[in-house]
Amino acid sequence: MEEKIAQLQAEKLELENKFLDPDFLKSKDYLEIQKKYNKISEIIETYQKLKELQKQIRENKELISKNEDEELVNLAISDNFQKELEEKKITSKLNNLLDDFWGIKKEEINRIFLEIRAGTGGDEAALFAGDLFEMYQKFLSRKKFDFKIISESKNELGGYKEIILEVNGRNIFELFKYESGVHRVQRVPLTEKSGRVHTSTATVAIVPVYKDVELKIDDKDLETTFLRSSGPGGQNVNKLETAVRIKHLPTGITVTCQSERYQHQNREKALEILKTKLYQLELEKQAKDISLNRKQQIGTGERAEKIRTYNFPQDRITDHRLNKSFSNISRILNGELEIILQEFEKQQNSV
Numbered sequence: 001m002e003e004k005i006a007q008l009q010a011e012k013l014e015l016e017n018k019f020l021d022p023d024f025l026k027s028k029d030y031l032e033i034q035k036k037y038n039k040i041s042e043i044i045e046t047y048q049k050l051k052e053l054q055k056q057i058r059e060n061k062e063l064i065s066k067n068e069d070e071e072l073v074n075l076a077i078s079d080n081f082q083k084e085l086e087e088k089k090i091t092s093k094l095n096n097l098l099d100d101f102w103g104i105k106k107e108e109i110n111r112i113f114l115e116i117r118a119g120t121g122g123d124e125a126a127l128f129a130g131d132l133f134e135m136y137q138k139f140l141s142r143k144k145f146d147f148k149i150i151s152e153s154k155n156e157l158g159g160y161k162e163i164i165l166e167v168n169g170r171n172i173f174e175l176f177k178y179e180s181g182v183h184r185v186q187r188v189p190l191t192e193k194s195g196r197v198h199t200s201t202a203t204v205a206i207v208p209v210y211k212d213v214e215l216k217i218d219d220k221d222l223e224t225t226f227l228r229s230s231g232p233g234g235q236n237v238n239k240l241e242t243a244v245r246i247k248h249l250p251t252g253i254t255v256t257c258q259s260e261r262y263q264h265q266n267r268e269k270a271l272e273i274l275k276t277k278l279y280q281l282e283l284e285k286q287a288k289d290i291s292l293n294r295k296q297q298i299g300t301g302e303r304a305e306k307i308r309t310y311n312f313p314q315d316r317i318t319d320h321r322l323n324k325s326f327s328n329i330s331r332i333l334n335g336e337l338e339i340i341l342q343e344f345e346k347q348q349n350s351v
Helices: 002-019 030-066 070-101 122-142 172-179 263-284 288-300 329-333 338-350
Strands: 111-118 146-154 160-168 181-187 198-208 222-227 243-248 252-259 308-311 315-321 326-327
Touching: 002 030, 030 070, 111 122, 111 172, 122 146, 122 160, 122 181, 122 198, 122 329, 146 252, 160 172, 172 198, 172 338, 198 263, 243 263, 252 263, 308 329, 315 329, 315 338, 326 338, 329 338
Parallel strands: 181 308
Antiparallel strands: 111 160, 111 198, 146 160, 181 198, 222 243, 243 252, 308 315, 315 326
16 A cells, blocks of 8 residues: 555646646646546545554554553543544545545455354353344345355254354445454343343354455365254254364364255365355465454454443443444344444445
8 A cells, every 4th residue: 555655646746746837727638637636635635644543543552551540541542442443444445545546346245154153151142142143134034135054053042152154145245344243242141040130242253255266275284074963954964974064274264064965065165165264364464373363353252352232221232333322122133233234334434
């Protein structure tokens, strides 16, 4: 990006010199050049705003690390939280401006893998993961997106330790990309006898499937295990080892598939998911450390790391990135997720 900005700064200077020529102001190209100049100016101004914001964030972090005044440190932490949200929005805007200037069209991603896992909180976390699955399932059904369960692991109470969906639909990644992270729930669990409110978490990861991905994987880097399916699938369930688990040894990524009837079909699907994840790592330049990539997307699952809180006693859902709360939890958990998703679109368009 630095090279692109430097190139635009040089081009802006050339155009400014042209504007000094009175004859150029009368030329037929003037209006088109003026539009181009305005676009370049907006890009450079956005870039400068981003650099200034990043400088302030660095200064805050330095203050936090070196200062012993607790009140001052807390203020700096709070300020950085807001600044980092603003940094993400400005970065997104800058990337869009650059893509538009050079005529780069973003790839429309119409297929994703949606992964939900229980975090901290034991059985209650698994039950909450099940609630999230039902919310997404109802939303996808209402919007007529195609989806199917690739892999699932339930606990004794009917919650999910893990469930992975394959979802197909027009621009589905753009719609769901903000769901990645730690979702926190505050409520009285079904297993709680004294009526105390507990806090538990579940993690959500949205893995985009890119078109025309060519990625070769060496067989010696794979550890394949065959196991019995644990979900719907016909008479062979729990009798034949049709489910497949593949571990990529260099990165530690493990993928399980049990959605297909036959073993070879599950193996092909598992390999496809694995290739998608490896390709994503390559794009993010983080293939050296899989734990770093997972932490960036969904955190460690600890209660303090959250993107959204579902507070049942107060009947509200708070999205901490939007810094906004939404009432009527049951309505949203019943599949009316667009109430929240549309807010991200509004903020994106307002930058």
